[in-house]
Amino acid sequence: MQIIVKNIAKDYGKKKNAVHALKDIDLQVAQGEFVGIMGPSGAGKSTLLNAISTNERPDHGQIIIDSIDMTQQHDKTLAQYRRHKMGFIYQSFELLDSLNVKENIILPLVLNHSSKKVIEERFDHLNRLLDIGELSHRSIDDLSLGQRQIISAARALINNPEILFADEPTGSLDSKSATILLNYMQIINQREKTTILMATHDAFTASYCSRVVFIKDGSVFSEIVNSGDRNAFFEQVINMQRTIGGGSYFNIP
Amino acid sequence: MAAISIYLKIIRKSLYKLRDSYIIYVLASVFAVAVLTLLAMLVVDPTLKTSHYWNISFQQVMYAMVFIFAFFTFVYMAYVGGFFIEQQKNEFRTYFKLGMSKFTIALISFLETFVVQLISWIIGMLVALILQKFVGMLLVYLMRIDLTFKFYYSAKVVWIMLQVGLYSTLILSLFNGLRSYFLVRDKHKKKHLYNHWLVRSLLGVLGLLLFLTGVILTLQLLTMGRNYDTLDQSLVMTLVIAILYLFGSYLVFKGFLPLVLEILDRLKIFSYRGTNLFTFKYLHKRLVKNTSIIWFITELSALAVAVLVFCYAGYQVVYQDYQNSYSFELAANKSQAQEVEKQLTKQKTHVKGRYHTPIKRTVSEVWDYSENAYVPRLVSVMSNSDYQKLPQRLTKKNPPLKSGDFLEVKSELSALTPNYNDTRHPIQVKNMPKIATRKVGSMFPYGNRMYSCYMLIVPDEYYHQIDSEASDTFYGWDVSGADHFSNAVIKKLQQKKHRYYLTVNIGSSLDKSTITKTKATKLAYGEYLKTNQYVQMSFVRQAVTKNVVRQATGFFLFLITIFSISLLIALGSLLTLKVLLRDDFEWRQLKTLKKIGASEKEIKQIVKRETSLLFGLPMIFALIQSFLIVGVLNLSLNTPKVGAFVLIGLSYVVLYGLTGVLTYVLSWRGVADKL
Incomplete structure (x- = not known):
């Protein structure tokens, strides 16, 4: 599914104290691409993801997905689109505390009125893949941060989304869990041709992407394309981070 | 100094953050304070006090109502005021964790409450001053008093109200201060046994059984015969039903409805559909969290509807009785008839019609249901042909009579006693054949104030055979417009010297019982009429009764209206606040x-279901419970008064429904803003 972002901007706050989170950003993501978005804190990564995933409307500009201008669609259509075509791994997990683990994961399918059979099949599949069987009947309150991240990812993947958005998906995970999740994302990207947009601070995580776009102060600063050599790409990402600056990670002399 | 500035900033921010909810609370409180002040002012109002229409009893009732209203206003303010502290619980706990002392936190909530309370009292009193004349005019209008109501404000009342307001504000602020003082520590919730889902569910099922038993017993109450044998039983039953409803509804809210939602949630056929998976759990949590408040509102609403139905039905009975007792504008007996006639001529009163009817009085034996025995009673008897000569407008209020029929006339108010229509026990008139079959009516020709005890309309033949022991003739005048009688004339006509006593001297048998007619004497202090001693009025100006009834009904209508509107506003605001005051957790859930x-439409649907649940439950349960009053009325008034219940019930549903719709609109607006 191709994504074209044209000249979008987003401000927060009132005139006097307005913060320009996005400034006329242009971006194109081809179908089946795995794009990373990097940049220092406050650069606008999450805002960009929220805008493309239709969770927030930009102040101006166009977001064209599958030849449809999302900025012109009604809320109801956008909700349908999010539900059917998109998955989102949120930085803050966004899990519903009143539901247990399994219910949280299957919720997108339930909202889609999928059949009980499909729901159970998809859940079993993810259960095997992410090894979350033991957690399925536990309450969200009883999970560690890492477990919550995995559940959030499972929920994003349950409806086989055509586009997957991930905001710091490995931020709370240990290296083993992070690797499992990233490998899975890579698999669905390669096999299912799922388009993935992932915001991250972590160069290792970014090294799974086919391209990384760097943004700074709400504008696209640069981008690097993965030539196929992951180690070289990792080095390129690190170098670009040093160039762009910001945050302790970026200020290594 | 810097610290104080921060505290003030916190108070200001809290007030701003909760402004929507505070506005509803302040408006409801303003209304309550305004009504309280208005009632207090009406008690001392000089226009009313100097008017001869304003009965001292009205003033006393109004005075009592001020205290009752003040009590409920205070309870409302204290109870609902606590919601805001509860809402800021997490914030206070954070302050505490950051090192703010409990005293400071208590001081912050004290000041916050103080500001809100003071604003409510000041605005409420100002509103009362503005509305004083309007409300006074409304009272005068409802009582149909010909009086020009003047604006008046009593400095004394204002001063008293200010003091009450200040004390109330201080006490409520102290309440909230203490609430937050004890709230800041994270307490480990005690795991009560009844909070275990199985125990709670079992209690819920028990609650449903109790409630359904209450419903069945209520229906049984409707079919129960109204007599002394069953009266005690039915009173106990009414009490039992009330208790069954009280406990039953609480347990249903606490255990059964959550169980239903739990079952729906477990049944995948229902829960795996759209937002149901979330909604069932969300509603379950909202229900469990608000059980006490929903129950409280339900019981209070049921009580309000029941009281309103009772008052309305009571009003109808009084009005009916008045209608039945009001036959002619002027009525007199033989001793004053000439004098009345003389005065009518003198005052040039236009008389539309003149009637007179001979009356016989003797002793009879009637069945006393409380004693389960025949007791001797005075009876006034009129012949059927004389009765038929009276204007049709009077006779048509009683059952139609053929020449051979007997009619027993009893006061409509005696319908409040059991067995009103029971004619199983024959009436025995002295030296006359027993009257086994008779009809029962409540319209006394010449008005019931002219009669003592009960009366009989009998066939002419029977009438002629009665040996009267104290005959009289009753006179009635229909006048056009006013009778123009001066106070002096009325006083003269009503002089006690024209009245007489009729005393039944009970003998060993009915035949040996007699009636003695004696001159009425002034009763000494503490002296009362003896049993079976009756006063015969010589003159009754029934138009006065009409005015008294009008005034009394208008006065009570005024109070009931004020109270029911206040109750509705209080309960409505309570529910509205409960819907609007979602905690952070609930907000986050909807956002997620x-x-x-989930589309906005689906979230809107959740908000709609939530509002419907919180408003619908009290409404349905209150209506079912208040239906008990129909059974009570059936027992006490001998009529179920279903019409009155339907009318009041429908008004309640409409008004409550409108409040619900308004709450939904506000609630959705709040949710949509935050999404």
Whole structure:
């Protein structure tokens, strides 16, 4: 599914104290691409993801997905689109505390009125893949941060989304869990041709992407394309981070 | 100094953050204070006090109502005021964790409450001053008093109200201060046994059984015969039903409805559909969290509807009795008839019609249901042909009579006693054949104030055979417009010297019982009429009764209207606040749902279901419970008064429904803003 972002901007706050989170950003993501978005804190990564995933409307500009201008669609259509075509791994997990683990994961399918059979099949599949069987009947309150991240990812993947958005998906995970999740994302990207947009601070995580776009102060600063050599790409990402600056990670002399 | 500035900033921010909810609370409180002040002012109002229409009893009732209203206003303010402290619980706990002392936190909530309370009292009193004349005019209008109501404000009342307001504000602020003082520590919730889902569910099922038993017993109450044998039983039954409803509804809210939602949630056929998976759990939590408040509102609403139905039905009975007792504008007996006639001529009163009818009085034996025995009673008897000569407008209020029929006339108010229509026990008139079959009516020709005890309309033949022991003739005048009688004339006509006593001297048998007619004497202090001693009025100006009834009904209508509106506003605001005051957790849940892909329409649907649940439950349960009053009326008034219940019930549903719709609109607006 191709994504074209044209000249979008987003401000927060009132005139006097307005913060320009996005400034006329242009971006194109081809179908089946795995794009990373990097940049220092406050650069606008999450805002960009929220805008493309239709969770927030930009102040101006166009977001064209599958030849449809999302900025012109009604809320109801956008909700349908999010539900059917998109998955989102949120930085803050966004899990519903009143539901247990399994219910949280299957919720997108339930909202889609999928059949009980499909729901159970998809859940079993993810259960095997992410090894979350033991957690399925536990309450969200009883999970560690890492477990919550995995559940959030499972929920994003349950409806086989055509586009997957991930905001710091490995931020709370240990290296083993992070690797499992990233490998899975890579698999669905390669096999299912799922388009993935992932915001991250972590160069290792970014090294799974086919391209990384760097943004700074709400504008696209640069981008690097993965030539196929992951180690070289990792080095390129690190170098670009040093160039762009910001945050302790970026200020290594 | 810097610290004080921060505290003030915190108070200001809290007031601003909760402004929507505070506005509803302040408006409801303002209304309550305004009504309280208005009632207090009406008690001392000089226009009313100097008017001869304003009965001292009205003033006393109004005075009592001020205290009752003040009590409920205070309870409302204290109870609902606590919601805001509860809402800021997490914030206070954070302050505490950051090192703010409990005293400071208590001081912050004290000041916050103080500001809100003071604003409510000041605005409420100002509103009362503005509305004083309007409300006074409304009272005068409802009582149909010909009086020009003047604006008046009593400095004394204002001063007293200010003092009450200040004390109330201080006490409520102290309450809230203490609430937050004890709230800041994270307490480990005690795991009560009844909170275990199985125990709670079992209690819920028990609650449903209790409630359904109450419903069945209520229906049984409707079919119960009204007599002394069953009266005690039915009173106990009414009490039992009330208790069954009270406990039953609480347990249903606490255990059964959550169980239903739990079952729906477990049944995948229902829960795996759209937002149901979330909604069932969300509603379950909202229900469990608000059980006490929903129950409280339900019981209070049921009580309000029941009281309103009772008052309305009572009003109808009084009005009916008045209608039945009001036959002619002027009525007199033989001793004053000439004098009345003379005065009518003198005052040039236009008389539309003149009637007179001979009356016989003797002793009879009637069945006393309380003693389960025949007791001797005075009876006034009129012949059927004389009765038929009276204007049709009077006779048509009683059952139609053929020449051979007997009619027993009893006061409509005696319908409040059991067995009103029971004619199983024959009436025995002295030296006359027993009257086994008779009809029962409540319209006394010449008005019931002219009669003592009960009367009989009998066939002419029977009438002629009665040996009267104290005959009289009753006179009635229909006048056009006013009778123009001066106070002096009325006083003269009503002089006690024209009245007489009729005393039944009970003998060993009915035949040996007699009636003695004696001159009425002034009763000494503490002296009362003896049993079976009756006063015969010589003159009754029934138009006065009409005015008294009008005034009394208008006065009570005024109070009931004020109270029911206040109650509705209080309960409505209570529920509205409960819907609007979602905690952070509940807000987050709705937001997350949207992020996952639920459309606004679906979230709107959840808000709609939530409002319907919180408003619908009290409404349905209150209506079912208040239906008990129909059974009570059936027992006490001998008529179920279903019409009155339907009327009041419908008004309640409409008004409550409108409040619900308004709450839904406000609630959705709040949710949509935050999504």
